[in-house]
Amino acid sequence: MATEIRVPTLGESVTEATIAQWFKKPGDAVNADEPLVELETDKVTVEVPAPAAGTLENIVVNEGDTVEVGALLGAILEGAGAPAAKAEEKKEEAKTEPSSGGESLKAADPVSVVVPSAGESVTEAEVGEWFVKVGDTVNADDTLVELETDKAAQEVPSPVAGTVVEISQETGATVEPGQVLCKVAPGDGAAAPASDTSEKAASAKPAAAQPAQSTAMPPAPSAAKMMNEKGLSADQVAGSGKRGQVLKGDVIAAVASGINAAPQASQSPASARAPSAPEDEAREERVRMTKLRQTIARRLKDAQNSAAMLTTYNEVDMKPIMDLRKQYKDIFEKKHGVKLGFMGFFTKAVTHALKEIPAVNAEIDGTDIIYKNYAHIGVAVGTDKGLVVPIVRDADQMSIAEIEKEIGNLGRKARDGKLGMADMQGGTFTISNGGVYGSLMSSPILNAPQSGILGMHKIQERPVAINGEVVIRPMMYLALSYDHRIVDGKEAVTFLVRVKESLEDPQRLVLDL
The missing domain is CATH 2.40.50.100 (RNA polymerase II/Efflux pump adaptor protein, barrel-sandwich hybrid domain)
Structure with a gap:
């Protein structure tokens, strides 16, 4: 039985190391915990011990190579193993083995x-x-x-x-x-074996997309299927997936934008008749629900079933924030290296309101109420995999610039699929911005076990009465969904009013009022 040798965890901020020196070579007998190889990082030098006694079977990386945490270094054949002479013999055979055909795999x-x-x-x-x-x-x-x-x-x-x-x-x-x-x-x-190359060519689909493929990755299976159905090639569709991969949504967007396939022979009127049920079924696509999507569905339904959820609404005049943003956005970006958006103001306004209404920042645990004396704000981010909620930790202790930087960093990690468990745990309150998709009004669902979630919406110019006069202002509807078991109606309404006041008078955020 072979036991793998892998790069151990090297510290919280250390992700890679360099192979400094191997103390053993293939075929050498080793004892458990005997040093096998020395790794160098920018902070420390680490010796990797043998995870088991036996014979060093192979070495995957050489001295001077750079490896990441968890990378495979080699393997140990547990027990007596093969003698060193046989291992060297095997190594020499590998060097002289012909490289043609499937024999190269040996x-x-x-x-x-x-x-x-x-x-x-x-x-x-x-x-x-x-x-x-x-x-x-x-x-x-x-x-x-x-x-x-x-x-x-x-x-x-x-x-x-x-x-x-x-x-x-x-x-x-x-x-x-x-x-x-x-x-x-x-x-x-x-170079792959010639037979393998021919197999690939034979199995390639006849669509013109493949020879002109411009993305780093082939289209997703569902996207490739739809492109074939629509008669589109990959160079007609811009990929939005990782490394430029074409996704199904990209094909739908391309078709919606008016991109057409090569002209087809005209169809007879009979071909435009309503399809039968079997024809409809043939044009349907059954896609396996991802683990993440299953969890999202379960958690949202559990929140509805367990919490006494209620939503209260208000509206906010966004003109003061928009004027402030317009005046200082260039200076802000030049100094802090990040654009000044709306999320920094909303997050800061929420943390101020949570201090005044702590019940919205609490959660129920059995017959106890746990009040959180900190504000870890979850920011809902939509990705092609589903909705994820990374956490801005201790947002109440951060400046607007620090909040904007952290939200930008978490958003990039979410879109790249690089969010870790630590990035999504421990939130005390959530903000969901449906306005980026054009939503005018909605009732967000709680992110259990939290007791409150703020829904932002589209900014839309509407006539409002100010000082007895009707004026046009950029208005946004706000929605606070809360757990009525722990948050009273008065507290929920007061919380939303405090958020509204902070946004309509940004000086309150600066003066901590």
Whole structure:
């Protein structure tokens, strides 16, 4: 049985290290906890001990190479193992082995790619989309597969360059940390076998999109299917996915914008008749619900079932904030390196109101009420995977500039699928901005176990009466959904009024009023 040797955790801010020196070579006998290799980081030097007694079977990375935390270093064959002479013999055979055909896969033992640990409370994941198939050549750190948990999606990179020789888990399978996903035979990965290349060419779809593919990744399966149905090529559709991948939504947007396929033969009037039920079914697409989407659905329904949820509404005149933003946005961006948006003002206004109405910042635990003397504000972000809520921690102690920087950083991580568990845990209150999508009014659902969520909406010019005169002002509807078990109506209305007052008179935020 082979035991893998991996780069250990090197510290909170250290993500990579350099191989300084190997103390053993393949075929050497090792004892448990005996130093095998020395790693150097910009802060410390670390010796990696043997995880088991046996024989050092292989070394995946060489001295001077840079590796990331969790990367595979080599493997130990537990027990007596093969003598050193045989290991050296095997190494020489690998060097002289012909490189043509499938025999190149025997040059080195395959490296197992396992399910990484996704966080303390995550015990399983679901296998999402595979970006490779058996026979594909990959480089180190190329994405092999995407794993979906109930919190986020995670890409699994290849630990070495080589050829994919086995895929152990199919899309949709439930896996646990440490379970083998696939195996990669180490190699330069520069050229795939000729037979493999011909197979790829034969299996390629006849759509014109493939030769002119301009994105770094092939279209998503659902997108490729729709492009074939619409007769579109990949160079006609702009991809919005990771590394430019074309998603189904991109194809829908392209069709909606008026992009057409090559002219087709005119159809007879009979072909425009209403389709039958079997024809409708043939044009439908059944897509597996992701683990994240299942969790979102369950949590939102649980919140409705468990909380006595009620929503109160108000409106805010956005002209003071808009005037302030217009006056100082250039100076603000020049000094702080981030654009001045509305979320900084709203987050700051919310933290001021939470101090006055602490019940909105509390939660129920059994028969107890837990009052939070801090404000960790969740900011709802829509992604192609679903809604996620990263947390701005201690927002009450941050300036508007610091809040804007943190929101921008979390938003980028959310869109890139790089949010960690720590980024989404511990929130005390949530802000949801449906206005970016054009929503004029909505009733947001609580993010349990929180007791309050503020819904922002579209800014729209409306006639309002000010000092006895009707004027046109940029107005926004605000909605506060709250748990009536812990928050009284008077407290909810007062909270929303305090948010309104702070936004309509921004000086209150500066003076802490």
